[in-house]
Amino acid sequence: MSIRDYRQQLEQEVAQESARAAEPSGGPQAELESAGGADQLLSSTTHPEAAPELRAAALGRVARQKDLGSAQVAPLERLADPNEAPAVRVAALSLLKLLAISSPTFPEWRPMFLEALRRAVDEPALRAAALEALTQEGDRPTQEKLLAGLKDPGQALVPVDHALRLLSSDPHADVREVARSVAGNPPDEAALLQAMKVLAGDPGSVEAFRSLLADRSQSSSVRKLAATALNNLAPELLQPAPEPRLEAAADLASAPALTADESALAKHIGALIRVRREPAPR
Amino acid sequence: MPLEIEINGSATPEARYIAYAPSPCRIRQTPAAGPLPVTLSSQPAQPGGGQAVFYSDPAAPSSATLQLTLPADGSWVDFGLGGKWQAPSVDDRDCLLIATGNGDSLTVPLMVRLRKDANTLLPRERDRFLEALAKLNAGGSGRYQDFRDIHVAAANEEEHRGPHFLPWHRTLLLDFERGLQDIDSAVSLHYWRFDQPASSVFQSNFMGATAQVTLDDPPSDVALDSGHPLSGWITDGVPGISRSALFDTQTSPAPGPPGFDLLSEAATLALGDVYTDFAQMEGTPHGAAHVSFVGWISSIPTAAKDPLFFMLHANVDRLWALWQWLKRRTDPNDVKVYRGQNRDGRRLDDSTWPWNGVTTSPRPDFAPGGPLKPSPTTAAPGATPTIRGVIDYQGNSSAAARIGYGYDAVPFELS
Numbered sequence: 001m002s003i004r005d006y007r008q009q010l011e012q013e014v015a016q017e018s019a020r021a022a023e024p025s026g027g028p029q030a031e032l033e034s035a036g037g038a039d040q041l042l043s044s045t046t047h048p049e050a051a052p053e054l055r056a057a058a059l060g061r062v063a064r065q066k067d068l069g070s071a072q073v074a075p076l077e078r079l080a081d082p083n084e085a086p087a088v089r090v091a092a093l094s095l096l097k098l099l100a101i102s103s104p105t106f107p108e109w110r111p112m113f114l115e116a117l118r119r120a121v122d123e124p125a126l127r128a129a130a131l132e133a134l135t136q137e138g139d140r141p142t143q144e145k146l147l148a149g150l151k152d153p154g155q156a157l158v159p160v161d162h163a164l165r166l167l168s169s170d171p172h173a174d175v176r177e178v179a180r181s182v183a184g185n186p187p188d189e190a191a192l193l194q195a196m197k198v199l200a201g202d203p204g205s206v207e208a209f210r211s212l213l214a215d216r217s218q219s220s221s222v223r224k225l226a227a228t229a230l231n232n233l234a235p236e237l238l239q240p241a242p243e244p245r246l247e248a249a250a251d252l253a254s255a256p257a258l259t260a261d262e263s264a265l266a267k268h269i270g271a272l273i274r275v276r277r278e279p280a281p282r
Numbered sequence: 283m284p285l286e287i288e289i290n291g292s293a294t295p296e297a298r299y300i301a302y303a304p305s306p307c308r309i310r311q312t313p314a315a316g317p318l319p320v321t322l323s324s325q326p327a328q329p330g331g332g333q334a335v336f337y338s339d340p341a342a343p344s345s346a347t348l349q350l351t352l353p354a355d356g357s358w359v360d361f362g363l364g365g366k367w368q369a370p371s372v373d374d375r376d377c378l379l380i381a382t383g384n385g386d387s388l389t390v391p392l393m394v395r396l397r398k399d400a401n402t403l404l405p406r407e408r409d410r411f412l413e414a415l416a417k418l419n420a421g422g423s424g425r426y427q428d429f430r431d432i433h434v435a436a437a438n439e440e441e442h443r444g445p446h447f448l449p450w451h452r453t454l455l456l457d458f459e460r461g462l463q464d465i466d467s468a469v470s471l472h473y474w475r476f477d478q479p480a481s482s483v484f485q486s487n488f489m490g491a492t493a494q495v496t497l498d499d500p501p502s503d504v505a506l507d508s509g510h511p512l513s514g515w516i517t518d519g520v521p522g523i524s525r526s527a528l529f530d531t532q533t534s535p536a537p538g539p540p541g542f543d544l545l546s547e548a549a550t551l552a553l554g555d556v557y558t559d560f561a562q563m564e565g566t567p568h569g570a571a572h573v574s575f576v577g578w579i580s581s582i583p584t585a586a587k588d589p590l591f592f593m594l595h596a597n598v599d600r601l602w603a604l605w606q607w608l609k610r611r612t613d614p615n616d617v618k619v620y621r622g623q624n625r626d627g628r629r630l631d632d633s634t635w636p637w638n639g640v641t642t643s644p645r646p647d648f649a650p651g652g653p654l655k656p657s658p659t660t661a662a663p664g665a666t667p668t669i670r671g672v673i674d675y676q677g678n679s680s681a682a683a684r685i686g687y688g689y690d691a692v693p694f695e696l697s
Contacts (some may be wrong), residue, residue: 002367003695006693007608007695010548010551010604011608013547013551014548014551014552015552016548017548017549017552018552021549021552053540056540057540059540060542060543061541061542062541063542064541064542064565068562068564068565086498090496090497090498091539091540091541094539094540094573095542097573097581098565098566098569098570098572098573099569100581101568102442102565103565104444107438126498127498128497128500129498132500132501132577132580136578136580136583137581138435158500165500165524166500168520169578169584171518171519171520198520200516200519200520200521201516201518201520202519224513225521228513228514228516228521231421232421232514232519263508268513271509271510272421272514274413275419275420275421275511275514276420277420277421277424
């Protein structure tokens with residue numbers, strides 16, 4: 001297509017979009033907006049007889065119609081309301097995450113956002129999303145609750161692996177000590193893997209990673225992650241692993257599985273070494 | 283050989299990379315008895331390779347060939363060289379520049395290097411990109427961490443929520459791409475077209491198989507093939523890439539939140555004819571694309587830990603570049619092209635953090651990464667770029683403003 005034809009095509013598409021944007025919306029949403037206008041749309045977000053999914057969509061449309069600097073008001077109210085339907089609160093949270101990225105007034109309403117998120121943690125259907133948003137914002141009270149839950153399962157908001165994943169998003173969350181404890185006595189492999197990720201930057205864990213890498217009773221996932229961590233902490237200790245020879249293990253019943261795991265580990269270590277940082281020239 | 287050619291002001295192979303916008307070139311003969319007529323042409327070095335076109339002067343339309351007469355005294359003759367529309371390279375040096383005259387010829391291999399739709403890359407283009415990306419990260423010890431440390435909550439006001447959002451991120455991407463090209467000069471920063479399904483991008487051999495979840499599910503790490511270059515990815519000392527999708531990455535575009543849908547390319551271009559209207563795209567499609575996931579990419583403080591972040595933003599920048607071309611908005615002095623705000627880092631001639639190294643209020647008290655990386659293909663926008671310095675990225679209004687990159691689907695066209 002020539003540049004001229006390309007320009008004409010794009011101009012036509014843009015003109016069609018502009019015309020479409022000027023048309024009233026259709027579909028089920030239109031019932032809620034029958035009287036038109038922003039006020040009607042806003043009232044539809046709390047309409048007692050409307051399905052939560054429709055109200056959630058209306059909430060988004062309200063925000064879309066407003067300036068980015070003032071669109072947070074209704075979603076903040078819906079997220080903070082414990083009596084609101086989870087579907088509407090989830091939609092409100094998604095909108096607020098978008099506005100946290102792009103609203104010029106976010107610093108002003110960030111405290112209200114964090115407070116609404118803390119309330120949302122009490123709702124099981126919102127807990128994971130609220131905890132993720134809180135930990136991404138580096139919310140210290142939430143980090144402390146998660147740490148407390150790792151030390152005392154009775155206080156745990158989420159499973160061990162999930163808590164460690166959440167805490168690992170903030171390098172200042174002081175989670176290494178508890179991660180060492182989990183790695184030493186993991187409740188399951190998911191928890192061990194998350195603890196290893198937290199400790200992958202911990203110089204005190206080099207020996208533990210060496211042991212895990214050498215331990216053939218560990219899963220391929222654990223050994224690969226140990227290699228990744230070792231490559232970060234002490235690259236001189238990570239040597240290329242030879243590709244296993246199929247015939248050497250041919251008489252073992254578990255040979256195919258063993259060989260596949262060893263082969264995957266060798267490929268993984270090869271990739272780690274290939275993309276390592278070259279030593280600076282002297 | 284009696285002919286010499288310089289591309290981008292240099293005879294070195296490192297400078298032999300062009301985009302659609304014309305690169306400054308020159309040719310001469312060694313001193314001879316008389317003037318030498320030469321013909322410049324271009325052809326792919328192999329089927330599917332790149333092709334170039336010629337510009338006799340910056341204001342002239344392009345042509346497939348160019349006739350020049352080289353003076354007998356060996357002085358240089360200038361010309362422009364740009365990529366032929368829709369004929370980008372797929373490999374390094376797969377485009378040939380051929381000068382013939384008086385029975386002699388000189389062939390110079392080069393690359394028409396463009397940012398492409400990541401979903402359409404050839405496997406070898408994809409693999410070179412991934413290898414460079416992985417080496418930039420270098421298992422957590424590479425320069426990638428600088429880019430991650432630049433894009434943090436404490437630097438929000440330098441980067442987001444205002445008119446500077448687009449030029450600031452254009453500068454970040456340029457620095458990032460130059461970092462990749464320092465590792466492999468044939469690599470570009472390819473873009474993820476979030477308004478279309480991109481099944482190839484979200485595979486275990488590319489940016490990772492990405493599980494579909496709901497917002498109330500915890501994210502998981504993306505799945506990568508054994509031996510994948512990114513399998514040792516580490517940021518902030520933590521391995522892995524935490525990302526799940528709120529949509530089916532194999533069949534659907536990124537959706538955005540309910541009722542605040544992610545805008546299509548055409549709808550984004552339809553936001554308006556002036557910059558202040560177009561810049562609303564910071565909400566949707568930009569923000570809408572981010573929050574179509576759970577995991578790192580869904581929030582500013584953690585987004586840059588995921589390398590998909592840079593491909594998402596390459597598409598944001600591509601949309602701006604496309605709007606600039608479509609609406610002919612390239613002269614930075616025109617308020618329809620950029621309208622700043624009265625805050626440091628947002629005015630047209632303000633320098634941008636962190637490349638300016640300023641750590642006094644209202645700038646953040648840290649500035650990772652140092653000055654903007656130089657390029658062998660252009661001197662612009664300089665080590666400490668300004669907002670103005672990245673707006674006319676193809677050098678439409680001023681050839682010296684060309685900053686040395688382009689997109690496969692955004693032409694160069696003189697206004």
